[in-house]
Amino acid sequence: MGELCIGTPPQCFNVDFDTGSSDLWVPSMTCNSIGCNNFIHRFDASKSSTYKNPANKTMFEITYGDASSVSGYIGIDTVSINGLAIKNQRFAQITSARVLDIYTAGHADGICGLGFKSISKGHMLPLVFMLWYQDLIDQPIVSFWLDPHPEHKRGGEIMFGGVDPKYFEGDMIFVNVTQQQNLTWQIRLDGIYAGNLNLCEGGCEALIDSGTSYILGSYTGIRRFQELVPDLSVTSPFSTGTVDCSHASSLPNLTFVIGDERLTLISTQYVHSVEDPSNDKIVCFPALHAMDMYAENGNPLWILGDTFMGHYYTSFDLRKRRIGFAKSISISK
Incomplete structure (x- = not known):
């Protein structure tokens, strides 16, 4: 914002x-x-x-x-x-x-x-x-650096016209959007792995959405994740449930496969903590929610929101119709 x-x-x-x-x-x-x-x-x-x-x-x-x-x-x-x-x-x-x-x-x-x-x-x-x-920027590109740490006041930075190298490390990978009609920031995912378990067998599509807080996935994929983590306390069919905060670091890595590239979130990067107003205790939950959606090609559609973008600097190029990803400095610094 x-x-x-x-x-x-x-x-x-x-x-x-x-x-x-x-x-x-x-x-x-x-x-x-x-x-x-x-x-x-x-x-x-x-x-x-x-x-x-x-x-x-x-x-x-x-x-x-x-x-x-x-x-x-x-x-x-x-x-x-x-x-x-x-x-x-x-x-x-x-x-x-x-x-x-x-x-x-x-x-x-x-x-x-x-x-x-x-x-x-x-x-x-x-x-x-x-x-x-109107010649106010050099390229029709908008890029996001989001700080995943809520205790930090800065929050993030949006750059219009290009990318800011001081916010990421290594090379940026680029992925073309998959739709030709009714264009959205949708890309092909060849797999989403929780540890060694594929949550979207056969592949799926993903919207990269700065307006969504968490990661939204198919009911089938989220159910597979729940079965992989026996310590989860599930109270809603839409959420993955809560987990004892002392066990959060033992949850599996999430790896998003795009062609030959793998973008990984370790458990502490997708497990969030909040205060339970009923008892003032801190509870932890994986920032994954279930919502069955499908792309035009019939594949399951996931939404990768701020939980994902907080760890990968993300650049949206409207002219070339592609998205760039690079490891954000917020991962290691």
Whole structure:
């Protein structure tokens, strides 16, 4: 999450930079549904000298994977990010919202989608492309370094226009996206191993999604993981359950196989700890959740969110339609 400003003078918002969607939206002054109460900042078009409406009024609506949704209408204005001013950027002003987790968990005011135009509900040219077309960045690339340690205040860094070598080590590997229509940041995985057990036999697809906190996998794959770890206490069919924190380091490594490359998370990198409000004790849980989804080719679809990206510097290249991965410095430093 980071700051993005709209209008002249700028009105600033905390937004979730989301590679799983392609639309930019913030709440408007007329947002009046119950879900709107979660927003801290709202956009007032009447206070921006550069705001304009499209030639034809265009409504906007989007529903996310957790069934939450927002709706409103499209506007056009200057959008500023880290000193770069994008002219005539389309965005949605939200008038109604059903609560999304990011509002209550991270105090986000909106979402800035970083996906491809083909999945934009508002027919918006992605912000990264707008930066490139207006010669504000050298390449239509956005890269993420996420700090997996919540006790650190910095949180992470998003770079527009390239990669920042100080945040990763070794060579970056590149993987082409698999879809040609309705482009998303989806890649082919040849296997996901928990120790020596393949959680997606026959291969699967994976969305690399900065807007998802954990790793989401098929029920079959998550069930295999549960059977491999007898110490798990399972209370929900959607989660892997909890484990005694003193045993967390004994859980198997997770290895994601992409062609000849293997990207591995050791157990302490995917096991999270939280305080149980019922007894004030610390409990640990693997950040894996079950959600049956399928790619267009019929293969199981996994989502690799921040739990994965926190340990691999990730670069999204919209022009070449590929994703780059490199070992983040947060793994070893």
